Amino acid sequence: MEKQVEISVLLQIYGKLLTEKQFNLLDDYYNNDLSLSEIAENEGITRQAVRDNLKKGENNLFEYEEKLGIMKSTITKQETIADVLSEITTIKSSMSDKEIAEILNDVKEKLQILI
Numbered sequence: 001m002e003k004q005v006e007i008s009v010l011l012q013i014y015g016k017l018l019t020e021k022q023f024n025l026l027d028d029y030y031n032n033d034l035s036l037s038e039i040a041e042n043e044g045i046t047r048q049a050v051r052d053n054l055k056k057g058e059n060n061l062f063e064y065e066e067k068l069g070i071m072k073s074t075i076t077k078q079e080t081i082a083d084v085l086s087e088i089t090t091i092k093s094s095m096s097d098k099e100i101a102e103i104l105n106d107v108k109e110k111l112q113i114l115i
Contacts, residue, residue, distance in 0.1 A: 004030055006071075010061040013070050022057035029054055030110055083111050 008030045015023045028034040036047045
């Protein structure tokens, strides 16, 4: 996953765990597409201060994800759901009851993992 997208997703998940300033700076940089200079001007701080706060906030987000794994778990669940939906769409009227039963059994096993 691209770093910018990854941080944006992590910010949605863990943003409230950051300081308000870190959250706002990361939000401006990654979601509102403001430059370091624009953020520095808006906040009345230096570009270096913005960069330092961004790095600290990013590190915090990655640390939270490493410890809690919410994003990874969510992605895994979404992939499993997509796989299940794909298998269900392969069921055709021309399939035998045995083939349908095999697909449904596989779907059942995958859904049980999500519980």
